[in-house]
Amino acid sequence: MQNLTNKKWIIIFLSIIVVCSTAIAVFHILPGGRVAVITKDEKILYKIDLSSVKESYTLTVGGNVVLVENGYISMQSADCPDKLCVKQGKISEVGSIVCLPNKVIIRIDRNEEIDAALR
Amino acid sequence: MNLKRLTTDALLTAFALIIFIIEAQIPPVVPIPGIKLGLSNIITLTSFYIIGKKDALIILVLRIVLGSVFSGNISSLIFSLCGGILCYIAMCIFHGITKEKIWVTSVLCAIAHNTGQIIAAVFVMKSTAVLWYFPYLLISAIITGAFTGIIVQNICKKGRGLK
Numbered sequence: 001m002q003n004l005t006n007k008k009w010i011i012i013f014l015s016i017i018v019v020c021s022t023a024i025a026v027f028h029i030l031p032g033g034r035v036a037v038i039t040k041d042e043k044i045l046y047k048i049d050l051s052s053v054k055e056s057y058t059l060t061v062g063g064n065v066v067l068v069e070n071g072y073i074s075m076q077s078a079d080c081p082d083k084l085c086v087k088q089g090k091i092s093e094v095g096s097i098v099c100l101p102n103k104v105i106i107r108i109d110r111n112e113e114i115d116a117a118l119r
Numbered sequence: 120m121n122l123k124r125l126t127t128d129a130l131l132t133a134f135a136l137i138i139f140i141i142e143a144q145i146p147p148v149v150p151i152p153g154i155k156l157g158l159s160n161i162i163t164l165t166s167f168y169i170i171g172k173k174d175a176l177i178i179l180v181l182r183i184v185l186g187s188v189f190s191g192n193i194s195s196l197i198f199s200l201c202g203g204i205l206c207y208i209a210m211c212i213f214h215g216i217t218k219e220k221i222w223v224t225s226v227l228c229a230i231a232h233n234t235g236q237i238i239a240a241v242f243v244m245k246s247t248a249v250l251w252y253f254p255y256l257l258i259s260a261i262i263t264g265a266f267t268g269i270i271v272q273n274i275c276k277k278g279r280g281l282k
Contacts, residue, residue, distance in 0.1 A: 017257075088150040100198070
């Protein structure tokens with residue numbers, strides 16, 4: 001490893017970047033149910049099927065306000081200092097919004113049937 | 120610890136703290152927790168290479184603790200500490216392997232730092248949902264690590280007189 005040139009290191013790091021980007025892209029393409037799970041302090045508070053939401057509404061979870069729309073879920077406001085969860089915007093297919101200071105997690109779970117099919 | 124070393128360490132801690140606090144004022148470009156430039160790591164790395172291992176650890180821990188006190192984000196202390204310690208361990212392991220290619224060490228440190236933060240987050244949140252962020256953090260670690268590493272490499276070339 002000592003003889004690796006700058007060029008080789010750049011290639012190694014670039015390939016890690018490519019692998020990560022592919023992973024992110026794959027996460028976004030994977031089909032899945034749209035069940036949003038909202039937890040606070042490790043307890044599940046709500047499970048919402050996003051595709052069955054007709055009119056958008058808000059939920060208050062501690063100091064956070066969650067906006068639920070048809071197919072999308074987002075953090076509308078938060079009382080934490082950095083507000084990163086709010087800036088993250090809407091999520092729909094996969095992923096999660098995490099508010100570290102308030103320990104609130106919004107996660108979109110894939111349908112169990114689809115999970116089983118993938119295995 | 121003699122007077123000169125004490126003064127140098129104190130001075131570098133102050134530098135790192137100022138950089139840390141100014142950086143905290145910059146609005147985040149990417150809305151994902153944990154992604155930032157990590158400019159204060161410039162000071163940690165520089166002191167590691169120019170002054171010594173022990174001093175770098177002292178400066179790192181002091182900066183993290185004081186930084187979270189001054190920026191008013193005590194809750195982030197556990198994340199920074201976990202990341203910082205892992206970053207320091209990576210520094211100790213890899214500086215012998217990468218030799219004068221400081222930017223490589225810097226990238227590996229940044230990766231270790233973000234891994235540490237993710238591990239801390241998994242334990243604090245008791246949930247694996249935060250692992251979604253890992254690929255994003257890895258990409259940002261490589262870019263920001265290379266950036267700070269190149270800066271450190273240039274400082275070390277010209278700043279041997281600091282010792």
